[in-house]
Amino acid sequence: MDQSVFIFDILLPALMQGLVVTLQLIACSAPFGLALGIAVAVGRQYGGRVTSWLCKTFVFLIKGTPLLLLLFILYFGLPAIGITFSAFVASVVGFILCNGAYNAEYIRGALISIKDGQMVAARSLGMTRWQAIKNVILPQALRRAIPGLSNEFIYLIKYSSLAYMLTVIELSGAGKLVATKYFTYTESFAVVGVIYLVLVTITTAAVSILERRVAVPGTARAATAAQL
């Protein structure tokens, strides 16, 4: 069979269907992963003793466990105790937990880097503790956490491929099916790889634009450099 016929008529259409699923996985995971990261970081930093301990333990356990094992637990393990997810939902839940735990570390680092004076000033204006965190501390911390959060987002793009191990036919799964059927492993996975490279490269470029967009004069860069 002609190489170009194979690539354009068989491989790419299949991969595009897979790409849609990959994008759905990312779209369903990323917002909740960010929200979870914020919640865990704030809980760890500003919560009571129990909340703080719970948040810390959550991050400890998730970071210590391979994501693939976590996915197995969610998809194959939970039904044994009566909780059943579809493969897609199990994947998304796994990605949210994993992404959330890593995001929390970056956000917490950023929270710590915000000077005490910011909280004092906010409280002196009559804000409650939570109002101060929400309106003063977090907006600054999230800006500082952007480089780390973007890194995690890029990891999410790549690790979304593990959903295939739960039978979700996303981009790499679609590539694997075509490769096996037509015995075209190198070509298929090479094209799959190129698509991931494009996704990652576009995201990296978008992130640097975002960073410039949200930069506040006199804050972000110098502060990050000082922390290092």
Add this chain to the structure above:
Amino acid sequence: MDVLSILIDWLPYLLSGVASTLGLVLAALTLGLLLGLPMALGQVYGSRPVRWVVGVYVWFFRGLPILVLLFLFWFGIFPGLGLGDLSAFVVGAVVLGLRGAAYQSQIFRGAIQSVGEGQMIAARSLGMSRVTAIRSVILPQAMRIALPGWSNEYPNILTDSAVCYAIGVVELLTITARMVTQTHITMPIYLATAGIFIILNYGGLKALHRLEKRIAIPGFGTGAM
């Protein structure tokens, strides 16, 4: 049936998985070091083509998911090169190592670049060749600066090594899955494996931090970082 006694019966098998996983991680870390360090040197001191080649390598191996890399090399590239007889373990270790090299090279590059310019000038002023200066003055400092970042490669590779399950490497996760299939005990076995990974993860990190303290030198931030 008593879950605990079954688990104990299977324990030697599970431990063989631990050994296999640690073997993967050690091989990958070593390969990553052996390739990553010269790559970093090439990127800092090399000619333009060398820097370009290393840059493309890094971009490629950092841009692809580990699962796709494993599939690509296991099903495609190695058989295509006539290396189809390589065991899944070897391929898994090599792919983890090749990818680790991309990450490690960037850790070392940053560390080399953070060694003050004066160190090279002083070394050359004493009559050292460039190579001697890099070996005796720049690298010993860069390695110390790199160690905290390098330590984080260990948990990364440890957790990624589980993906080698996908190409049939008989490591901890594969053995876990087999045990689940054969014993029909699911959650306890999964949680036991998770516990083992967590112990390996933080135990290894602790050992690395101890190493950092041991080789700490006044004026180098390694101990405190």
Add this chain to the structure above:
Amino acid sequence: MNDNDIVLRVEDIHKSFGGNEVLRGVSFDVRRGETKVFIGPSGTGKSTLLRCINQLTPPDRGKVWLDGEEVTNSGARINYFRQKIGMVFQNFFLFDHLTALKNVELALLRVRGMGKAEARAKALTELRQVGMEDWADHYPAELSGGQAQRVSIARALAMDPDVILFDEPTSALDPELTREVLEVMRKLAREGMTMLVVTHEMGFACSVANEVLFMENGVVAEQGSPDLLLHDPRFTRMKDFIGRIDSRMED
């Protein structure tokens, strides 16, 4: 004067960075055992001149000879000449990962190929020369600036150089520490070491220098014994410069 006494000959050195010509033809001879001090406003190429001598910065034009052998265009042999031309830097540049002793030993082992015991003995001797033998096992981060600079002098001395280049050796030090470093340099001068010193320390220049070279705009503007440049009415430019510094310090 016997030509054999000349250990270092510098001839018509030119150097530009971008469009900026920092050195515009500098020449001088250095006799064995002599101390030459370079004085002048900053940015007149004094430090660049020193780096052109040992080729850390290759000059655009001009030649340098050490003991009658050409240092410029010497290819890989430059590493030999650099052993014979020691250098001491404003910011010490001690090897931060090595103790004082190992700093002095390193080039003995790796460049001169000395055995361990011999290198250690030699390094200790040089540390004693600069009064730092008690600090042999301390790391640079544990030393004061003055101590670090003395170790870096010992490091240069260990190579048995024909000449040592001092590039503003006390500019990063406060007065107390400056004194201990100048004391060591004074001692070296007395013992017959050949030295080229870029400095702003007029006191040192007057008491130690055999010759002062006043540099301005990339050339040697005035040259002579300290006494001559300071007191002979035919020489005015260095006196003007010193006057400017003094009045600035009084502000």
